Amino acid sequence: MWWGLIDSVMLIVSLVAVLWAFRNSSIAWVKIALSVSWLFLAAIILNEKLEAVHLAEAWIYVPALSLIILHLYNRRYCQCD
Secondary structure, three states, X not given: OHHHHHHHXXXXXXXXXXXXXXXXXXXXXXXXXXXXXXXXXXXXXXXXXXXXXXXXXXXXXXXXXXXXXXXHHHHHHOEOX
């Protein structure tokens, strides 16, 4: 139960971060990549809860790492002054 709660909280926190970055980014492909990465993360977490398709645990690292990398890139290169 705790892991499910932690997954849900982190999904909401990451959604807020993506929405913030989406509003403040100046490059369109970064906005799209952030959105796609978050949707991929949400789909993996939802699939994990519903057990619809059996996926390896490591798949959750792909969208999580892409969100981290995109946020760092966005903070460094895509901010409007």
